[in-house]
Amino acid sequence: MHNIRQYQLPLQRYMAMMDLQEGNERLFYKLLIDNVEELLPIVYTPTVGEACQKYGSIFSRPQGLYISLKEKGKILEVLKNWPERSIQVIVVTDGERILGLGDLGCQGMGIPVGKLSLYTALGGVRPSACLPITLDVGTNNEELLNDEFYIGLRQRRVTGQEYADFLHEFMAAVKQNYGEKVLIQFEDFANHNAFDLLARYGTTHLVFNDDIQGTASVVLAGLVAALKLVGGTLAEHTYLFLGAGEAGTGIAELIALEMSRQTKTPIDECRKKIWLVDSKGLIVSTRKESLQHFKKPWAHEHEHVGNLLDAVNAIKPTVLIGTSGKGQTFTQEVVEAISSFNEMPIILALSNPTSQAECTAEQAYTWSKGRAVFATGSPFDPVEYNGKTHVPGQANNAYIFPGFGLGVVMSGAIRVHDDMLLAASEALAQQVTQENFDKGLIYPPFSNIRKISAHIAANVAARAYELGLASRRPRPKDLVKYAESCMYSPIYRNYR
Ligand SMILES: O=C([O-])CC(=O)C(=O)O
Numbered sequence: 001m002h003n004i005r006q007y008q009l010p011l012q013r014y015m016a017m018m019d020l021q022e023g024n025e026r027l028f029y030k031l032l033i034d035n036v037e038e039l040l041p042i043v044y045t046p047t048v049g050e051a052c053q054k055y056g057s058i059f060s061r062p063q064g065l066y067i068s069l070k071e072k073g074k075i076l077e078v079l080k081n082w083p084e085r086s087i088q089v090i091v092v093t094d095g096e097r098i099l100g101l102g103d104l105g106c107q108g109m110g111i112p113v114g115k116l117s118l119y120t121a122l123g124g125v126r127p128s129a130c131l132p133i134t135l136d137v138g139t140n141n142e143e144l145l146n147d148e149f150y151i152g153l154r155q156r157r158v159t160g161q162e163y164a165d166f167l168h169e170f171m172a173a174v175k176q177n178y179g180e181k182v183l184i185q186f187e188d189f190a191n192h193n194a195f196d197l198l199a200r201y202g203t204t205h206l207v208f209n210d211d212i213q214g215t216a217s218v219v220l221a222g223l224v225a226a227l228k229l230v231g232g233t234l235a236e237h238t239y240l241f242l243g244a245g246e247a248g249t250g251i252a253e254l255i256a257l258e259m260s261r262q263t264k265t266p267i268d269e270c271r272k273k274i275w276l277v278d279s280k281g282l283i284v285s286t287r288k289e290s291l292q293h294f295k296k297p298w299a300h301e302h303e304h305v306g307n308l309l310d311a312v313n314a315i316k317p318t319v320l321i322g323t324s325g326k327g328q329t330f331t332q333e334v335v336e337a338i339s340s341f342n343e344m345p346i347i348l349a350l351s352n353p354t355s356q357a358e359c360t361a362e363q364a365y366t367w368s369k370g371r372a373v374f375a376t377g378s379p380f381d382p383v384e385y386n387g388k389t390h391v392p393g394q395a396n397n398a399y400i401f402p403g404f405g406l407g408v409v410m411s412g413a414i415r416v417h418d419d420m421l422l423a424a425s426e427a428l429a430q431q432v433t434q435e436n437f438d439k440g441l442i443y444p445p446f447s448n449i450r451k452i453s454a455h456i457a458a459n460v461a462a463r464a465y466e467l468g469l470a471s472r473r474p475r476p477k478d479l480v481k482y483a484e485s486c487m488y489s490p491i492y493r494n495y496r
């Protein structure tokens with residue numbers, strides 16, 4: 001740590017950590033686990049975002065497996081080149097929507113690498129069982145196409161049938177090479193592919209979309225915890241989203257599902273408590289014809305409303321959630337408006353990295369006069385306001401996917417079911433202690449994450465067994481203990 005801390009810039013610390021991961025994997029994980037709150041912002045958001053933007057110019061050696069269009073017809077052979085045979089989790093991206101930073105092509109590799117290092121550090125999945133993959137289908141990022149250090153194919157993205165065929169070959173090759181029980185996590189695909197891929201492969205493969213499902217599960221947990229501070233039930237609140245992509249619609253759907261279970265009301269009714277704003281304004285039924293399919297369930301009856309501020313004033317939400325990927329969109333007027341009709345507005349600025357956050361922690365607390373229950377996707381420091389310290393929570397899917405994946409792997413689950421996402425969410429919400437609530441926190445600190453992950457894994461596995469989706473026999477009696485016993489630990493032995 002002394003060595004790492006000598007670097008001033010986060011990007012230099014990132015590079016030093018990546019060198020360590022390559023040269024001394026055990027020490028890398030030992031450091032990451034023992035200093036998780038300090039190092040998470042380095043190996044993960046926000047620094048990993050900057051690293052992806054500069055990936056070509058900081059490149060020293062390849063991490064993960066690149067599969068390019070040139071390898072079409074030979075994807076199985078390429079997979080066989082990976083030295084490890086026994087793979088449990090794959091994180092795959094095509095780099096089209098890296099965090100809120102847009103199309104970074106092949107340079108998106110930093111994301112699968114970073115996510116999988118958290119699978120190991122936070123969730124205890126063995127490093128050798130993790131496989132980061134980037135599919136190189138081109139990029140539409142002109143700057144990268146003209147960058148002499150760009151590491152990927154210099155061509156525009158393929159789309160349509162060609163894209164679908166390439167993905168299909170990849171999915172079939174993974175199943176053929178690693179069997180049914182490898183978890184495939186889709187990460188940072190663009191909206192127009194992410195929903196389709198999940199729908200297409202959800203019934204034939206063990207797939208999980210972190211941006212849709214992982215984010216939904218972590219946000220639902222935060223909301224359930226927030227209700228302890230704010231009062232009311234899920235169904236008694238009104239939700240307004242800025243952003244109607246993977247995160248926005250994924251979260252909205254899981255909230256509606258949980259609401260529907262709690263109130264025994266049809267999900268269609270529950271959806272009416274949830275409103276979404278996209279770049280054209282409030283999503284309303286008169287726009288239905290022109291909406292992408294994943295937005296249609298959210299097109300409720302309402303007159304046209306052109307922007308977020310007007311939507312806040314028209315809908316009067318108690319919960320405001322930013323998933324737009326665009327920074328500084330929760331303006332002072334917006335935060336003051338929601339604070340004018342809520343004693344404690346719940347405000348989540350989820351877009352990553354920090355530069356894309358809808359507002360900063362300081363803005364949220366200042367503009368709400370210290371009343372907001374606030375969390376962000378990327379980490380923010382505590383803020384002093386009127387003599388009180390406010391600690392923003394980090395509503396990031398990193399709380400969920402490592403434990404979720406461990407639960408899937410350890411139970412031998414063959415499919416991901418929405419109930420397993422709810423199970424993960426419940427387990428996370430239960431880990432928020434009175435001490436956390438007293439500080440206004442709706443998430444537990446990351447310093448306890450391995451214990452939290454074990455509880456998430458156990459609850460997910462339990463649900464998988466109940467659903468008949470778990471193949472490991474016999475079912476372990478104490479699933480929390482079993483989860484802990486499965487976790488990789490970078491232990492240094494004492495030699496006497
Ligand atoms: O990577 C993160 O920090 C969360 C995430 O999935 C995203 O922003 O796409």
Ligand SMILES: [Mg+2]
Nearest residue numbers: 099187188211
């Ligand atoms: Mg993501």
